[in-house]
Amino acid sequence: MLGSISLDKTTRRVSLRAKALMIFSILLAPGCLGSDEEIDVFYGEDIVPPRATPDFVLFDQNGDPVAFNDYLGDVVVVAFLFTRCPDVCPQVSANMAWIGNELGDNLGTEVHLLSITVDPWYDNSSVMQNYAYDRGLEWPHLSSDLETMEPIWRSFDVGLETYANDTDGDGTVDGFDLCPDTPEGEQTDADGCGVETQQSEGDVQTMHHPLYYIDHTTGTIIVDRAGNQRVYWGDFVWNADMVLDDIMALVEESA
Template sequence: MNKKLIGIVFSLLMTLPGCMGSEEKDIFYGDDINPPIPAQDFILTDGDGEYYQLSQLEGKVIVIAFLFTRCPDVCPIVSANLDFISEQLGDVYGEEVVILTITVDPWTDNTTVMNDYAEARSLDWPHLTGSVEELEPVWKNFDVGLQTYDSDVDGDGVADGFDVCPDTPEGEDVDGDGCGLDTQQSEESDVQVKHHPLLTYWVDHTTGTIIVDKNMNQRVWWEDTLWNPDLVMEDILLLVNE
């Protein structure tokens, strides 16, 4: 076989699908999940105390966020971003796109707490919780790194993750931010409340929102600290139109 013929054969092979180890191309603004990961079915409980099954959403694009209601920083921003998305989607929202929030703190986030969190922010999508046994397979399937800890460097009873004043003098009473009532209050502060016992442990988790396609496959991952709502919208609509 002469060199010219070899070149023709090689060119033809390169044009055939699946030949020469062709690779999947990234098509989303968020991180493409390649290969797609099947979203395993689950049954959790919504804020009204009703069972909620993932498989009932097959045929729709699903945006799933993981958070906990005591989270003081990223989680409220994620909720606000999702609220913006729901408004921008217009008629597509609910009909072709569904949003879900799932807790990573079932020890605190019961149905009442989840419902209060949603109502306080006028969020109209399901906020789901369950037992640790029910949630663990969900966290694993969606690759949610989760760790709880109760480290408290200054021993004031407020976990370090919540403690605004990590060097409170020993034995001093503190407010809800872990700041000493005697030595760590600003002049403007009139808060004189002992810390709530729910702040005695902290939840650390992977901050990411996953978009699931109509065939129940995880397709896109958005890091919560890098959200661009307009680009998230583009990714959602791309899946809607598939």
């Protein structure tokens, strides 16, 4: 449940997770696990075997270069988003902000947050700056050109598709269009519905969504101090308390 966490509760949860990690280390000893047995240490999905994160350099919302290897030695929480995402991305950002607040002095010392775009066609540093500023988000929001971004997406196992279909030709792509049969030539609102024939009274808007739609199958990945991707949390199954537990487990693991 979202909310403040007392020091006693934090200490207790870290202690319990530390014990789990100790058991995990013991189980890794030869002969303790069969080859077909799965290891489940974290509340999120364990990435087994851990996946190494290659170094990369992207630009933050201020236009400054950020190198991933600069964070080696600390735990890094990496989320993927795009600024025109209409649903889950703002919620993931809000969850990340809550995590940052709960981390207290650990944020920026033991743990770092990163948000990386999946829409380099639109999300330049200026756009990312506006997105972060409007929501009071202070950690790096990273972007670059498509050629730079693609190997990074692959290294985090990001699935990405873009859709530019506009069946009724009203200027709102099908992924956002709530009225796919708008009469030809009629002005539409943000949902792709005609302002003359497809509106409820008093509900008229004229701002369009972007001319393409992005579907990214990913989540938030927690990377350990050695740069290995260890935990995966899907965007739609986030539990902020448990994500925080997994982060603190990795902080404790190598402290």
